[in-house]
Amino acid sequence: MTTATNRSAADSATAVERLIRMYRRMVAIRLFEERVNDLYTRALMPGLAHLYIGEEAVAVGICEALAGDDYITSTHRGHGHCLAKGASADRMFAELLGKKSGYCKGKGGSMHIADPTTGNLGANAIVAGSAGIATGAAFSSKYLRTNRVVVCFFGEGALGQGVLYEAMNLAQLWKLPVIYACENNLYNEYTHYSETTAGEILARPAAFGLAAESVDGQDVRAVYGTAARLVDRARRGEGPAFLLSNTYRFRGHHVGDVSRDYYRTKQEEQRWMVERDPITILADGLIERNLADRAQLDRIHSELTSEMNAAVESALAAPYPTPDEAEQDVYA
Amino acid sequence: MPEPEHKATAEHAETAENRSFSASSAVTKVRELSFAEAIREALAEEMRRDSRVCILGEDVAEAGTPFKVLSGLVEEFGKERVIDTPISEAGFTGVGVGAAMTGVRPVVDIMFGDFLTLVMDQLVNQAAKVHYMSGGTWKVPLVVRATLGATRRSAAQHSQSLHAWLSHVPGLKVVLPSTPYDAKGLLKTAIRDDNPVVFFEDKMTYKMKGPVPSDEYTIPFGVADIKREGRDVTIVATSSMVQVALGAATLLDEVGISAEVIDPRTTWPLDERTLVESAKKTSRAIVVDEGYLRYGVTAEIASVIAEGAFYHLDGPVMRLGAMHVPIPFSPPLEDATVPTDRSVFEAACKLCKRP
Numbered sequence: 001m002t003t004a005t006n007r008s009a010a011d012s013a014t015a016v017e018r019l020i021r022m023y024r025r026m027v028a029i030r031l032f033e034e035r036v037n038d039l040y041t042r043a044l045m046p047g048l049a050h051l052y053i054g055e056e057a058v059a060v061g062i063c064e065a066l067a068g069d070d071y072i073t074s075t076h077r078g079h080g081h082c083l084a085k086g087a088s089a090d091r092m093f094a095e096l097l098g099k100k101s102g103y104c105k106g107k108g109g110s111m112h113i114a115d116p117t118t119g120n121l122g123a124n125a126i127v128a129g130s131a132g133i134a135t136g137a138a139f140s141s142k143y144l145r146t147n148r149v150v151v152c153f154f155g156e157g158a159l160g161q162g163v164l165y166e167a168m169n170l171a172q173l174w175k176l177p178v179i180y181a182c183e184n185n186l187y188n189e190y191t192h193y194s195e196t197t198a199g200e201i202l203a204r205p206a207a208f209g210l211a212a213e214s215v216d217g218q219d220v221r222a223v224y225g226t227a228a229r230l231v232d233r234a235r236r237g238e239g240p241a242f243l244l245s246n247t248y249r250f251r252g253h254h255v256g257d258v259s260r261d262y263y264r265t266k267q268e269e270q271r272w273m274v275e276r277d278p279i280t281i282l283a284d285g286l287i288e289r290n291l292a293d294r295a296q297l298d299r300i301h302s303e304l305t306s307e308m309n310a311a312v313e314s315a316l317a318a319p320y321p322t323p324d325e326a327e328q329d330v331y332a
Numbered sequence: 333m334p335e336p337e338h339k340a341t342a343e344h345a346e347t348a349e350n351r352s353f354s355a356s357s358a359v360t361k362v363r364e365l366s367f368a369e370a371i372r373e374a375l376a377e378e379m380r381r382d383s384r385v386c387i388l389g390e391d392v393a394e395a396g397t398p399f400k401v402l403s404g405l406v407e408e409f410g411k412e413r414v415i416d417t418p419i420s421e422a423g424f425t426g427v428g429v430g431a432a433m434t435g436v437r438p439v440v441d442i443m444f445g446d447f448l449t450l451v452m453d454q455l456v457n458q459a460a461k462v463h464y465m466s467g468g469t470w471k472v473p474l475v476v477r478a479t480l481g482a483t484r485r486s487a488a489q490h491s492q493s494l495h496a497w498l499s500h501v502p503g504l505k506v507v508l509p510s511t512p513y514d515a516k517g518l519l520k521t522a523i524r525d526d527n528p529v530v531f532f533e534d535k536m537t538y539k540m541k542g543p544v545p546s547d548e549y550t551i552p553f554g555v556a557d558i559k560r561e562g563r564d565v566t567i568v569a570t571s572s573m574v575q576v577a578l579g580a581a582t583l584l585d586e587v588g589i590s591a592e593v594i595d596p597r598t599t600w601p602l603d604e605r606t607l608v609e610s611a612k613k614t615s616r617a618i619v620v621d622e623g624y625l626r627y628g629v630t631a632e633i634a635s636v637i638a639e640g641a642f643y644h645l646d647g648p649v650m651r652l653g654a655m656h657v658p659i660p661f662s663p664p665l666e667d668a669t670v671p672t673d674r675s676v677f678e679a680a681c682k683l684c685k686r687p
Contacts (some may be wrong), residue, residue: 071434104467114466121433122466126457132426133458139427140434143386143412163453166423173418329468330502332526 016291022064022220023286024300026056026279029080031301031308032089033251036079036096036110040255044316046098049110052080054250057278058183059084061223062151062243065231071119071137071150073130076111077249078123081153086118089308093315100321107321107329119148128154128161131180135167138176138240149234150178151227157188159197159204168240172208177234179227180205180242183217185249190263205242217245218278221285248272361546368401368538370512371477374519375402375439377548379409382437385523386413388424389441389477397441399479399538425451425476429459429528432474437523442478444490445532448497451476459528460503474528475519480508481534481572481622482670488658491666493571493622496629498530499599505529505553506599510574512542514597517551524550534572534622554601558610562592565616565680568607568633569593573620573652579673580680589684599629607633608640615646616683620671625653650679 033053039045063084074081095102096110103113114122124130134152141148158164171178188196205212215226230241250273252260286292379385393416396403406414417424428440442448459472480493499506505527509515522529560581569577574595581591594610596603611617617637619630630651637649655669
């Protein structure tokens with residue numbers, strides 16, 4: 001009895017730690033993305049970036065279910081995935097600013113963060129471009145018997161790309177340990193997904209025989225719980241899965257997409273931001289259940305604010321690559 | 333004068349005498365293998381050497397591909413390593429990219445080179461760029477084997493030679509073997525390379541026989557092979573066109589023109605030095621390739637020679653390639669679209685100002 005009670009207490013302590021960890025990660029992503037937007041509007045960042053604000057619970061909940069050496073592939077809206085898988089903010093900022101100390105030595109930028117040390121096979125700026133890569137990494141897991149699981153992140157816009165279905169077919173035929181993580185943020189760029197997506201989304205993976213589930217993508221606990229189940233299943237060799245997270249992109253398609261009236265209303269945005277913010281939802285839950293108090297959460301927020309500010313400063317101060325580096329790394 | 337062949341045939345297979353390994357042939361057993369057998373032997377040796385090497389493609393296992401290039405491999409290595417895929421080129425090539433990034437060394441089989449159009453995103457946007465975009469952290473040791481070549485009466489969607497497309501992309505290496513010896517040595521190098529390599533085989537050459545030593549060997553990329561030495565004109569030829577060029581060289585002998593035939597063997601990396609040095613020596617150059625002339629491999633190689641040997645040349649660099657049309661089906665039409673021994677012979681005569 002005592003042992004069972006202790007284990008139960010330990011389990012719940014672990015569960016609370018997990019919730020706090022996920023809260024911290026979501027806030028980190030939010031603060032990171034706010035600074036990206038700030039760098040863009042101050043003309044300090046070359047190019048564009050696609051912000052993940054509003055969708056933090058998806059990456060954090062799913063990556064929480066993964067081991068350190070499990071793999072992910074990411075998307076053009078990928079900062080959240082990379083951070084959730086363990087990337088450091090300073091090297092991320094450096095990459096976004098085109099600096100030599102960035103994850104890709106400044107050669108990849110916002111849409112191509114890759115990091116072998118955290119199992120990040122790379123963000124991909126071709127919509128559904130990583131479907132094959134993720135499935136191939138799962139192929140390796142089975143071929144080399146490493147027992148690693150792969151998560152292929154993509155937005156609902158990728159549902160229009162044929163290669164995704166080729167990949168899912170192969171994964172199911174070969175029972176590969178890969179989770180196709182579809183983030184439905186409602187908009188394919190500037191077009192509501194209902195205008196681009198025939199039928200029911202989950203009917204598509206179900207047709208291949210994948211385990212197909214949907215989850216409230218604003219509730220990190222729900223995302224984690226479902227992802228953990230599908231990841232365990234994949235690791236046991238029971239095959240691939242499709243996890244549809246219903247979420248919302250609080251900001252525009254990219255940082256420059258500020259006038260959005262022609263494709264969605266401000267009321268709609270307000271409703272999601274006020275009622276369905278994943279960070280608020282978790283914070284309220286933690287406080288209601290007496291698992292954390294406001295001061296503790298505020299402290300996390302202020303620690304991360306300092307960390308992110310320092311990361312931005314170090315990235316801004318970091319040197320650019322020299323022009324001769326343009327010809328390096330073309331071939332291994 | 334003998335009638336020229338219209339394309340590569342077994343009759344033109346090179347002999348052991350002009351091979352670079354002939355010096356050591358006293359101790360090395362040299363067999364006559366077909367091009368297909370040489371490919372199969374390279375794959376089998378590499379699969380025995382390295383358990384990470386596997387084959388992915390349509391009908392690669394029991395069927396051994398429609399060209400029977402892979403026959404017997406599944407019996408030795410099993411279906412876990414010789415893996416039949418659905419007809420899903422983009423999907424399984426993408427799997428190849430991801431598998432290559434994570435510890436496997438896949439050899440992907442694209443049955444007809446025409447189907448490379450279906451895998452362009454996987455090759456061009458993914459495989460070719462992963463290493464660079466990741467700042468040199470991820471590697472893609474992937475081999476994609478594909479075919480090229482017309483005159484098989486297969487019409488416009490099964491006859492193209494699209495190697496120029498891939499040669500245009502930084503991050504890829506492109507290999508064009510012309511003999512069984514080269515095919516084996518270059519494929520082994522491709523499999524050991526840590527970069528994505530596209531390996532083109534002329535499907536009309538699979539039955540061509542040639543000497544292949546039984547001892548282990550590899551051939552480095554970026555090293556052209558002088559298939560035949562000559563004094564008066566340099567004929568640079570690739571893949572299927574090497575035998576055409578050698579046939580033309582025989583015809584040229586009869587009119588007193590000594591032709592040097594050079595096979596770059598890889599379009600990237602490209603052995604520019606050997607091409608330029610030969611053109612400097614002969615003062616005349618012709619480039620023959622089965623891809624389209626326009627914006628093609630012949631244009632690039634002609635430009636390399638023109639830039640490198642301009643003041644040594646007696647005339648413009650000439651080019652022969654596929655006619656700028658979709659490959660037609662009807663034999664007299666199809667045969668008219670590709671260079672032949674005769675057309676190369678005539679171009680050389682013109683360049684050498686012979687009637």
